[in-house]
Amino acid sequence: MDLLELMKKRRSIRSYTSEDISEENLDKILSAGLLSASGRAIRPWELIVVRNQDTLRKMADSRDHGAKMLEGANAAVIVIADETKTDVWTEDCSIVMANMHLMASSLGVGSCWIQGRLRKSAGGDSTEEYLRKLLGFPENYKLEATLSLGMPENVPEPRETAKELWKKVHREVY
Numbered sequence: 001m002d003l004l005e006l007m008k009k010r011r012s013i014r015s016y017t018s019e020d021i022s023e024e025n026l027d028k029i030l031s032a033g034l035l036s037a038s039g040r041a042i043r044p045w046e047l048i049v050v051r052n053q054d055t056l057r058k059m060a061d062s063r064d065h066g067a068k069m070l071e072g073a074n075a076a077v078i079v080i081a082d083e084t085k086t087d088v089w090t091e092d093c094s095i096v097m098a099n100m101h102l103m104a105s106s107l108g109v110g111s112c113w114i115q116g117r118l119r120k121s122a123g124g125d126s127t128e129e130y131l132r133k134l135l136g137f138p139e140n141y142k143l144e145a146t147l148s149l150g151m152p153e154n155v156p157e158p159r160e161t162a163k164e165l166w167k168k169v170h171r172e173v174y
């Protein structure tokens with residue numbers, strides 16, 4: 001499929017069936033993340049893949065709201081980065097997230113970005129501290145976000161590049 005058509009079809013999917021994502025498709029999604037561009041090719045990120053249902057349920061409380069879909073997810077990928085390696089770790093991590101999200105969509109796997117950085121857990125700790133305690137990543141690793149994954153319960157309509165959006169494009173000068 002044409003890349004632009006694929007981008008129109010990419011949507012945030014928050015409801016999943018009980019069907020398993022195949023290991024092959026999960027590997028493709030992770031590969032898309034690992035192939036991401038990275039400032040000075042430092043690649044400061046690490047990815048934590050969770051498939052354990054009990055852990056996924058606990059991860060739903062990593063946010064005060066906006067992460068409930070993890071209770072029904074089939075997998076999640078947590079993107080963290082060593083902030084001591086580069087000052088563009090958030091940009092680097094965002095590209096990993098975006099590439100995995102788009103790859104998932106191309107395979108018919110539903111996914112949603114769950115913001116982690118600068119957010120709080122249901123219990124009041126930061127989302128980062130909550131997930132650090134649950135998943136055991138070291139202090140120098142900062143949390144960017146979690147990608148929830150599952151086979152979509154329903155597929156929303158593709159988006160069009162609406163006229164409104166084109167107003168955001170400025171040519172030559174603002």
Ligand SMILES: Cc1cc2nc3c(=O)[nH]c(=O)nc-3n(C[C@H](O)[C@H](O)[C@H](O)COP(=O)(O)O)c2cc1C
Nearest residue numbers: 010011012013014065066067112113114115116159
């Ligand atoms: C930086 C970022 C943070 C987001 N955080 C959340 C979140 O915490 N929870 C959630 O349900 N969706 C989250 N989303 C998904 C957006 O809500 C979604 O992309 C937006 O509503 C547009 O819908 P679409 O992705 O279907 O085009 C986030 C997306 C981005 C890019």
